[in-house]
Amino acid sequence: MVSFYIRNKKSKTGSIRCCVQPKGQRRFSFTVANSKIDISEWGMGQMKTGKGKQANSQIQNRLNRLRDLTATFYSLYYQSFSTYPTQEVYLEFLGSNMTNEEYFEKPNKVKLLDLVERITLRRITGKELNKGKEFSHSTIQSYNSLILSLKKFQEIKGKKHYYLEEWLKMDIIEEYEHFLTEDRQMSLNTIHNRLKVLKAFLQIGVNEGLIPFNPFKKFKKVLYTEDSDVVVFTKQELNDLEELDFSDNPYYDRIRDQYLLYLWSGVRKSDLKNLVKVINPTTKVYTFRAEKTGETCQVPAFETLRRLGEKYDYNFPDPYSDTIILEEIKNICQLIPSMRITVEKKSTKGGKKVREYKKKYQMIVIHTARRTLATLLVDAGLPYHQVMKITGHKKLTTLQKYIKSEADVDGMLAVGNGLLR
Template identity: 30%
Template sequence: MAELRFIIRDMEAKKPQSICIKYYFGKDTLLYATRLKVLPIHWDPEKYRVKNTKYCIEKDDLNENLQDIENAINKYIIQSVKDGFIVNKEKLKHFLDIHFGKKQENKAVKNLHEFFQQFIDQNETRFNENSGKIIGYRAKLEYKRTFSTLKKFESEKEINLDFEDITLDFYSDFVAYLQNLDLATNTIGRHIINLKAVLNSATEKGINKNLMFKQAKFKALTEESFSVALDESELEILHKHDFSNSSRLEKTRDLFLIGAWTGLRFSDLTRIKKEYIKNDILTLKQQKTGGVVAIPMLPIFKEIWDKYNGEIPLDISVQKFNENLKDVCKAAKINSVVEKIITKGGKRKIDQKEKWELIGSHTARRSFATNMYKSGFPTVSLMQITGHKTESAFLKYIKVTPEEHAKLLKKHWEKYSKPEKEEK
């Protein structure tokens, strides 16, 4: 009887291992390595899945991908039986090679619609070429939304697009259509980026010959995303606020403050262990980039660490954390009015919000970078923690007003001009 399992070949390894498909055909067995990888300590050999552990940030994506693979195999086998074919080791391997993009399916893609759908289908097992990681659920959903939006555009215009129709005239019409939907500039830009990714893939495979999408004018519209940071006085308000009547809010506040005084992403914040701290220095390998950061335990971080005896509250999802955080900041009256400026439908709009409404998990990291910069901490050293590759990208990331820049310049001038005055 045929049986499917997912296994790790070396459960003693200390580095991430490939997750393999093991399929039994009676006495015969197919062992097929996927491009999915996981640390053996995070693997459940009895359930054939990644453990439900907070220390594996990609567990949900990995398990979703494994389920997608299992569903695809079962669907293929059921259809083969219906068609009167017997699936053996060689045929299943051939199917998996096509499924994972190692081989081209004999069936030729005829048009843009068919290729776009194939691209979306293959996203279930596609890897990001830059990061080497599986494409996340959100990215997969965005491609589906772009395809759906493109088809609605065709329906409204009563046209049927193919590769040769993707011209600069199409681009102008499509962007105008998206603006009429009252979409934000960055949302429009994301649709263009997704479309260009599909066209690039079709071009690389020799299916698309039209290169108009590579023209400079065929560009993804963008504007700086709106975000906020808390200054040191606001962080102190949070620090001093009494949340003793709510353990939920107190733990959320404390975790946020650790983030605001370390600059760690939420995915790293929830992985801090006692063994990562020596001589009041936190050394940790970042989940997203793989880079190692060393961060001193600043006073508030150390105070909270000691409060929990090194067992800080980590077991919470980012969604729940963000919900709690808004309650925390609202209760602490972080309620100064902020003007949120955004371009929607091609028109600049101003929306007034109380600051607590705009605060999320990433605000902690942005607050750290902003406050350290304002205190005079070297930009190059800060970039080692934030992961920014260029100073220009870092300066866009932080939230420093023109008035604050003027004060920094004045402070710098007073500091370095004082010795000259004394000499005179």
């Protein structure tokens, strides 16, 4: 595993090189510190020793200690982490001048959940920021979801806790993934989210020096997602929604109007308050910065937005919570005949393909509004880069995932029927 050599034996003097051949890895070499010798004193892989060569014996003893140190380091590292150290890790160890006992001295073990809960609390309270800003509510929610699933995983496994170092093995990560799939019957995209957040916290463990590597990166763990079936409003359905008469139901009237703001601005949920603050009767565009990306959004003063501004005298009421909007907008959309049609929804849940049939209004979510505006604008011929100015997307590929165009049936029929003439 460890050998020594002289690179250029034709010179009168030279430094001793150490060659390390780790198991299952490429070998590497480095110059032994303070090892310049007379080449004539070098034999077959070691110093010439014997009577009158006490200086050579001292050098050889150093090489022997280095060989023993290296062999022991690799053995203890594998026992601790079930993998061999990289060249960088080994050279860092040598540079530290630590003994193996010092390097492998067991620190107080850190529990994974303790780490996750500690970091989560710091981010909730604003003691730790994300590029100078507080972490978003959705990000904190994803942390809490991870905490809940890890607690349930421990309960199922009959363990009080898992230490951080236990997650260095892919076996435990795959067991957790299997638990999310089979026991919790989660969708593929939800599992992706849990594993992505777990990966992020393990990286924090690496950054804090608690574990030597992130297993997701080291073992190149692939996290899978899938495009979920979603619906968007047609142009006619947009008009139908706006024309619904709720003069006798002020509650539904406000719910519908709030959703129209979503539909005609394409804003994320976190940006609705930013939008209504800049809606005014004098400009052609409403400009604000998106909370999530920091990008400037430029929402044109569409007629519906102007009408809503006039309706509320540009003094919009405080928005309802997303939970209320999500529940009530489905009830409102039942009143539109075309949204009572049955649509197919396919997804992967519990590791199996699931096919469901639902009414279109049942598949409406807050994000449906954002997808709708992006889709209709692109279908109408507005260039992608212009749509991105409205939606505040940073990447074209992300915007393209939003586009859910339906087939132009009238156009298809016109072309097809023309072929028969």
